[in-house]
Structure formats: C-alpha cells, structure tokens
Amino acid sequence: MEQNLKEILLKHSNELFGLQVEEQLIQFQKTRKEVEGDLTLVIFPFVKLLRCSPLEAGDKIGRFLMKQNSSIEKYEVVSGFLNFVISPEFWISKLNAIHQEATYGYAKENSKPLIMVEYSSPNTNKPLHLGHLRNNFLGYAVSEILKANGHSVIKTQVINDRGIHICKSMLAWEKFSPLNEKGERETPQNTGLKGDKLVGKYYVIFDQQFNAEAKTIITGWESGDFTHFSEDIKTEFNRLEEAKEGKDEKAVKGLDEKIKDLAKNQTTLIREAKDMLIKWEARDPQVYLLWTTMNNWVYAGFDVTYKAMGVDFDKLYYESETFLLGKDIVLEGLKKGVFFKKDDGSVWIDLTADGLDEKLVLRSDGTAVYMTQDIGTAIDRFNDYPALNGMIYTVGNEQDYHFKVLFLILEKMGYAWAKNCSHLSYGMVDLPTGKMKSREGTVVDADDLMQEVVDKATEMTRERGHLEGMSENEKNDLFNLIGMGGLKYYLLKVDPKKRMMFNPDESIELNGNTGPFIQYTHARIKSLLTKSAALNLEQATDCKNIEDVEKEIIKLLVEYPSIIEEAAKEQSPAVIANYTYELVKTYNNFYQTIPILIEENEITKHMRLVMSVNVAKVISSAMRLLGVKVPERM
RNA sequence: GGCCCCGUAGCUCAGCUGGAUAGAGCAAUUCACUUCUAAUGAAUAGGUCUUUGGUUCGAAUCCAAACGGGGUCACCA
Numbered sequence: 001m002e003q004n005l006k007e008i009l010l011k012h013s014n015e016l017f018g019l020q021v022e023e024q025l026i027q028f029q030k031t032r033k034e035v036e037g038d039l040t041l042v043i044f045p046f047v048k049l050l051r052c053s054p055l056e057a058g059d060k061i062g063r064f065l066m067k068q069n070s071s072i073e074k075y076e077v078v079s080g081f082l083n084f085v086i087s088p089e090f091w092i093s094k095l096n097a098i099h100q101e102a103t104y105g106y107a108k109e110n111s112k113p114l115i116m117v118e119y120s121s122p123n124t125n126k127p128l129h130l131g132h133l134r135n136n137f138l139g140y141a142v143s144e145i146l147k148a149n150g151h152s153v154i155k156t157q158v159i160n161d162r163g164i165h166i167c168k169s170m171l172a173w174e175k176f177s178p179l180n181e182k183g184e185r186e187t188p189q190n191t192g193l194k195g196d197k198l199v200g201k202y203y204v205i206f207d208q209q210f211n212a213e214a215k216t217i218i219t220g221w222e223s224g225d226f227t228h229f230s231e232d233i234k235t236e237f238n239r240l241e242e243a244k245e246g247k248d249e250k251a252v253k254g255l256d257e258k259i260k261d262l263a264k265n266q267t268t269l270i271r272e273a274k275d276m277l278i279k280w281e282a283r284d285p286q287v288y289l290l291w292t293t294m295n296n297w298v299y300a301g302f303d304v305t306y307k308a309m310g311v312d313f314d315k316l317y318y319e320s321e322t323f324l325l326g327k328d329i330v331l332e333g334l335k336k337g338v339f340f341k342k343d344d345g346s347v348w349i350d351l352t353a354d355g356l357d358e359k360l361v362l363r364s365d366g367t368a369v370y371m372t373q374d375i376g377t378a379i380d381r382f383n384d385y386p387a388l389n390g391m392i393y394t395v396g397n398e399q400d401y402h403f404k405v406l407f408l409i410l411e412k413m414g415y416a417w418a419k420n421c422s423h424l425s426y427g428m429v430d431l432p433t434g435k436m437k438s439r440e441g442t443v444v445d446a447d448d449l450m451q452e453v454v455d456k457a458t459e460m461t462r463e464r465g466h467l468e469g470m471s472e473n474e475k476n477d478l479f480n481l482i483g484m485g486g487l488k489y490y491l492l493k494v495d496p497k498k499r500m501m502f503n504p505d506e507s508i509e510l511n512g513n514t515g516p517f518i519q520y521t522h523a524r525i526k527s528l529l530t531k532s533a534a535l536n537l538e539q540a541t542d543c544k545n546i547e548d549v550e551k552e553i554i555k556l557l558v559e560y561p562s563i564i565e566e567a568a569k570e571q572s573p574a575v576i577a578n579y580t581y582e583l584v585k586t587y588n589n590f591y592q593t594i595p596i597l598i599e600e601n602e603i604t605k606h607m608r609l610v611m612s613v614n615v616a617k618v619i620s621s622a623m624r625l626l627g628v629k630v631p632e633r634m
Numbered sequence: 635g636g637c638c639c640c641g642u643a644g645c646u647c648a649g650c651u652g653g654a655u656a657g658a659g660c661a662a663u664u665c666a667c668u669u670c671u672a673a674u675g676a677a678u679a680g681g682u683c684u685u686u687g688g689u690u691c692g693a694a695u696c697c698a699a700a701c702g703g704g705g706u707c708a709c710c711a
Contacts, residue, residue, distance in 0.1 A: 029653080044691070047691085048691095078654075080653080080654075080691095080692095081653080081654060160711070164711095319711090355637080357707075362709085369708090369710080369711085370711050397639070397704095397706095398706070400639075400706075401637080401705090401706055427639085427704090427705095428704080460673075461673090464671095465671095466671060482673095493648090494647065494648095495647085497640095498647090499639085499640075499705090501645090503645090506646070506659095506660075510673050511659080511674090512658085512660060513648090514673090516673060517673065520673050524674085527670075528670060528671095532670095574647095574648090578647095578649095578658095581648095581658080581659090589674095589675065591674080591675085592666095592674065592675040592676080593675075593676090595669085598669070598670060633671080634671085
C-alpha cells in the first residue's frame, strides 16, 4: 500500500508539485494509535514546494491519492500529518493472501548467497556458562533469520582445544586426582560426573594449587629467602617492592599484581604445564593420549549441553588443526608490502593511517599469534567452501578491536570477501551481584541454569497448566519447552549489542514480556481451533467488516516479512522478539474483548478464526527463528 | 591517558534511517473469571529521555563537549 502510494506520488509529481520530487521526501509512517487512520504521510516536506499551509497541502495530496487508489476510504489532515483510512476490504484481502502462504514471511530458499555463521567457540577446559548461552542462542537465531531471508547458512564452531590452559587441567588431573580402589584416576565413568564438569574441576584445582604455590614463593621472598631463584628475580622483586613506597592504594595493588605474576611464572606447576605444551606440540604419544582422552570427555559433556540448548552445527573447526595456519599468508603479505618486519624479526602491520595502531602478526621467533591464526582460518574456510560469500563471527564485544583489525588486514591482503565479514558483537551478561568472574565462583553454569529454569516451569505448569490426558513424556517435553523457551526469549529479547542484566528470578518469570506469555497465547489459539474443527478454516474469509482491534492485528501480520528483513539486516533476533510480543499483546486484547467461538454470525466467526490461525502461524514461525518452540496446549 | 561502546519511569528494556501527547514489562494501587485456557485483559500512578551547546520548521533520535558506567590498548587466546 505504502509502496503503491509512493509510486503514484513519484509518477504524478510534476502534476502535483510542479517538479520531480525526490523519493526521500515522501515519508510514510504508521498512524499513531490515538488518531484515526491506518497510514500517515508527513506533509511538512511538501509545504515549501506547494507554498501553502500544511492543511491545504495535505488536502491536495489526499484528494489526489484518494482518486488514484480505491482502497483509500477517507483522509484527514491533522497538524501537518495526512492520515488515510484504508478500507476493510483491503485488510481482509491482505489477511486472505497471508492465509494462503504456508511459509509466510520467508524469502525463497537459497535465493541468496552462502554465509557462514560462527558461534560458541568453547574452550575444552571448562563447562559452558551463561555467556555461552547468550552467544549460542544469538548465533543460532541469526542463522535461522538469515535462512528465512533466503541465505544458505553454514553454522560452525571453533573449538579451542589446545594451548597452555588445556594443559593446565590435564596436568592437574595427572597430579591431583585421587585413585580409586582399582588404582584409577577419576573419570566420567567412575565418578558419574559429566565430562566437561570433571575436566573443569581439575582446571579449578590447578588454579588453586598454582596460586597457593605462588603465595608461598612470595612469602619466602618477603622474608628474604631467594634460594632457587636467580639474581634477576631478586632484583626485580626488590624493584617492585621499593616502587610501592609512598604510592596510593591503586598503584600498590597494581604492583602487587606484578609481583604475583612474577611469582606465578616461577612455580613448578606452570613450568610443568609449559613442558607439557611443548611435548604436545612435539606430539608426544603419552601427552597426546591424555589430551585426546580428556577432550573426548569434554565433547561428550558439550553434546549433552548443546542438545539441551537446542543448537547444532554443520561444521566443526578444531584449533589444534588450524593453529599453524596463517604464517604463510603473513610471509606472502610481507612480500606484498602489507606487513613490515622490525629489527628483532617480528612482523607487524601499520594501521595508523586507518586510525588504529601497529599490530603484531608474527612473533620475533617466527611463531603465530591469535591474529595470525584468525587470518589463516578465515582464508581456509573460503577454500573449504568455494561458494562462501561472507562470514559472521559471534563473539563478545571485548573483541571489537581484534575483529576490526582482522577484517582490515584481510581487505588489505586483497580478499574481496573481506567486506562481507562481520563481527556479531554482543554485550556481556551481568548478574545483579555484578560481573561474572570464574575466580570468584560467580559464573552461572549453563547446565545448572537450564535445569533450574525447567524445574521452575515444571512446578508452575503442574500448578496451572492444562495437562489432562497427557503422558509423562509429553508433560516433560512441555515443561522443557516452557522452561527453555523462557530462557531463550529472555536472553534474545534484548538488543544483542548491549550489555544486559541477567536476573535469575526474572528469567523464569511467566508474566509480561516473556517466552511463556507468547507460548500461552499460541496454546490458547490452538485450543480454539481444536474446538472449531468442524469449520473449514482452509477457506478464505468472505467477511466484509472488521473491528478496530482486528484491523490492528492484520496490520501487524502484514508487517511480518519486513520484520524478518530488518532482523537480518540488523543481525538482531530482538527485532523478532519485540515484534512478536506486540502481536501477541494485540491478539490478547482482541481475545479478551471480542467473541470468537461464541460469535453468532457464522461469517464473522469464520473470519476471526482464520485470523487466529494466521496469528498462531506467525507466532510459531517467529519463535522458530529464535529457537523457541511453541506448544499446542499448556 | 588514546580508541570503542553505553546512559530513556524505582528496576529491566523498546523507541534512535529526525516528525503528532516518549512506550512496554516488573514492582505499587484498583477493576474484570456461572462466558472461547485469568500463564489473561482493562485502568491509575510513575519521565528536566545524564548535562550543556549546536544543526533544523521540528531532536530521545544527528553533531560537539562535559559528566557517569563498561570494554580495550600483551611477542595471551
């Protein structure tokens, strides 16, 4: 409708305004609720052109458009805004059109280029936590949204399965695991612990032992004991100690941190971990076996968690297989002059012309850094998938700078696809008690949280749900669907870019702007439809009139395809969430005030049911894009 | 300190490609279940959109600065 009127105005621009107006000037918007009308044209931009009052200008345009478009029933100019009332027939015809489309709102499958979406990127030394939940739900939802927009999508995760941090948990397990009566160390099998939890436990143990050892060392230094330590260490310690003199609290704290780091580097534990990493890199069979075994425990654990989360991946990348990539590319770039070498042999890129700094891409000993790897993997992926057009990295916003640099490097290296790479940057999840910190034990475990949320849903649903005749399995599925729906919706309804507050009590709340609120509306519609099975709801409606609320609902349904487009453009599932909430609220208002099944006029009743069918269709479709399932009853 | 992000009701968030009287949910108060699922709906109250200046017919929205909060500036990943 909007498009149609815009075209008419452009086509007859000369006739109306005496010159060809620019498209930008024509601004349509939704009519405000308090005002009568369905569509509004802003008149201010035309006032100057027509050299008359807004009222006259609006009247002139309104009269003209009404002649051109028969769906306009009337128009009115209010303080510079031209409001059109569109005929009920128009809206009903829209409803009928929506009714015919099974996948309403979705673009044609595979009509747009192939995109890779990376999300999750866990470390294999600890279990997934709340931050991963936001990351995963977000990455999954964006993938689904892109698919709905016609893209083909490859969902991937990078598994950070190597490095010193992995060796830490391996070492701790070897050193500190108690032996059972059979002389075995702890395993998922003999403890019943989930693999990722068991490995995570030893990562924590490493940290504790490591800190304790460092503390002992510092205590020794403080009492002047430097046996087993080099002269350099002694000098450095004394230098730091003396520097504390007369400094404020903050500076002293910083110096204490430096002393701690100094001591940490002297611990036997860190040395042993480093030795283990070197052995791993040399593919020492024993270390490799340990590494494989423990990683497999973690993968088994992750599988369970991912399944509960309802996310999946099409392709896995392991850092252990890709961490050497990128070096050749850097050397090639060095020849091309993209990078430069410093005297010590380290390789850098100078981004000062782009307003950034110099960035290291290869250490002086020739080994790779994080950036090197990322350059290599990006290129590797485009080699793996020749049809690949772009890539989206779902990574926290603390890495904004890293990705800015990465994309810039790839661009400078001459990769045309670099401009199609983007960082889906999301904000941190805060708790009411503050930031999540693993060291302070304030990390919210993903499995625990999901369990808690499902337990709460179980309790609430047993209390007020409509569960008659459901088997225990069906009931459990429902509890799960409600609990997980609530959690996902809670994490996705907020703009991903922004940091968000996670209130555990609110996440399992069932009233207001929540997942269960939307699910409930869906179930209620399904209940109506079950009771009206005798009617032919496939058929289009012949109804001629609609109530205001009904018109509002149809207007929202009409918006759905553009909402999906916007969500893809913004890479924001929150757009979908907020739209669905609006739709559901409007429908509930309708449901509460207008008779549906008990309506006596059969044609009206049929229309209201057809409308309900389509509201349920859109709710279910929109929630599917968020990874949220909707129940038939609850 | 340099750079990046954020600041809207008591709390959590929408709105931000400039447009009419800034919207929801939670919390508070009130009303509506012999009527289609009340996990609902209706209503009341709650705002100098951090501040100041600028651009404009018009600014929560754009620009600049200040203040406040966070992130980042490793030969860590």
